[in-house]
Amino acid sequence: MGRGAALGRAALLLPPLLLLPLCPGAAGGNWMWLGMAPERPGCASPPLSSRQKELCKKRPELVGAIREGARLGLHECRSQFRHERWDCRPAPAPRRPGAPAAAFGHQLSSGTKESAFIHAVTAAGLVHSVTRACSAGNVTECSCDASLQSGGSASEGWHWGGCSDDIHYGMSFSRKFLDVPLKNVTGKSGSRLAVMNLHNNEAGRQAVAKLMSMDCRCHGVSGSCAVKTCWKTMSSFEKIGRFLKDKYENSIQISDRVKKKLRRKEKSQRKIPIQKEDLLYLNKSPNYCVEDHKLGIPGTQGRECNRTSEGPDGCNLLCCGRGYNTHVVRHVERCECKFVWCCYVRCRRCETMTDVHTCK
Template sequence: MVIVHQCWVLTVLIFGIIYPTSCTAYFGLTLSKRLPLDRLTADCKGMRLTNKQRKMCYRDSGMADTLINAIRLSTMECTSQFKNERWNCSITHEHHRLNLLKTALKETSFIYAVSSAGLTHAIAQSCSSGELDRCSCDANSFDMDINKEAWKWGGCGDNLKYSVNFVKEFLKAQKGGEKRYQDYRAKVDSHNTVLGTRVVRKRMQKICKCHGVSGSCTTQTCWRQLSPFHEIGRDLKNKYENAMRVAMDNTANAIDQSLRVRRRERRPPPPVADNNDMVFMDHSPDFCRRGQYSYGTGGRICNKSSNCDSICCGRGYNIRNNIKITACNCRFNWCCDVICSKCTEREEVYSCKS
């Protein structure tokens, strides 16, 4: 690995590929400071922004609300994607989140990716909904050479172009930033941050509305629209499952030496990480017991038929019988009431032993 100690000219080597990069500033879930996720208010001054980010926030009256929405969006999606895993995205506990950010686990990589994806998604939608003053609907389109005479661009597309440019500038670290930006770990963080934006871009879809007599589709009006964020989160979760571990060599000589040893021992070449891979550096703990990264899995509700064995880490589970009262045998009474009976249902709830 080769590092030049200015953030904006950092160069690293991952799996034999040299990547020059500019470092990334942090925002939202990736901040290495306390962030009151449960007490967020739409205030540019109170969101732990850098001076540059705060200035960009103040430029638009609706930006504070959009940034808050981005944080909430990424938090809810992380929790949703990992609700059935040992690590259930316990980032709302400040101590756990800050400890994760000190490492380069797979879970940390997901946090970086989903945070930037949430920011990109929220800004693009705020443009098209009119919540931001400095942007509007996406009037441009990707080129489509097929059937141009049969459709035209219109509607109000989500402005991904503005969003990507804003996020790139918003997350661009200032020259001479924190020391943490000047190491190999910075490249890993930056890679996963850009990955989040890239997944949002790839999930952009063309939506068309037909026009014509009696519902015929003589012509179509088409626009670009973001996919629901849950689909983006699902893509990122899949990349998390297939994330690639990268290792650091201290010097160029060490890299050359490791290559010579590999050839001498005839080891198979390592897989190559590309721009579409999520990458990490440190092996994750099992998250079974309460520790610095999570509450552990003791007391967690699980599904007997699918994940109790995994989540409970072999400790077994307790069974609790609940009585659930629901409306049943409903009928419509003219006019205009719906009359229902009350039915009781016995429900078994499984929770992991401590």
């Protein structure tokens, strides 16, 4: 199955939620909605900010890439957190009739570690999808990275060639599309959160750049590999997601006092510089164990857990000490199929019983 088909199927698993602003003051529309919409929304979609709609109209060939970037980020978020108490899938909230759906609620404006990851992974998804569109020749303004077409290492028998991913254009477009709405509120009351979100957006983009790799193809008589043609390519988005998940695990809490630049909350660590790829958060995460309709937290009751695991998916951790229920699930499927001449397939019906554990 192709990666695009897998992403499309994964996107269908994402529930429709109440539309909430990307940052305080509704400075930016929740563009991630584009990755969930069953139809193909155009540039006039309500969740986009005026600046995003303008860019969308100027670059209509990138609408598909923008939608794919949102889908990439949402899918990877779900994949990385599928076994955690917060599984990147808030509970559905009541919606006004006709109101558009959105990807997240409280998490986007909460200033927590989860908010940091969402901003980073979706910004990275936009870079990845736009860059792919450039390399595929779907965008008139960009194609392959021409700066690498000459040079190489003669002593090692290789030279630059092929089609290197033009990540520079992808990163530039991601900044224009995602950062401008946030920059409009940096001078207002929500500026601390906006500046932090700008940093986390950039951290996602830096992850894509940091994990660029070199691919090569051999040339020579009988595959001797006397000469190699090499080009730069982006890593799989799954690898980028794992990198950002590690940054999430080691994210840095910053001070909520307004200063000229972001600084660590812990005074003893303020001399340690904050790196571009670090994820930052302002507020501690809420309790994801218990359902909270106000914050859009579904809780972990009813979640399937692993009775023998010591990790986050284990029944002890995932169920927050409440215990778990066990029930038996019966699976019936065709098995031991054989072709019978002529012309049909004969199968047996196999039945298996599986214990399934769910949190109380």
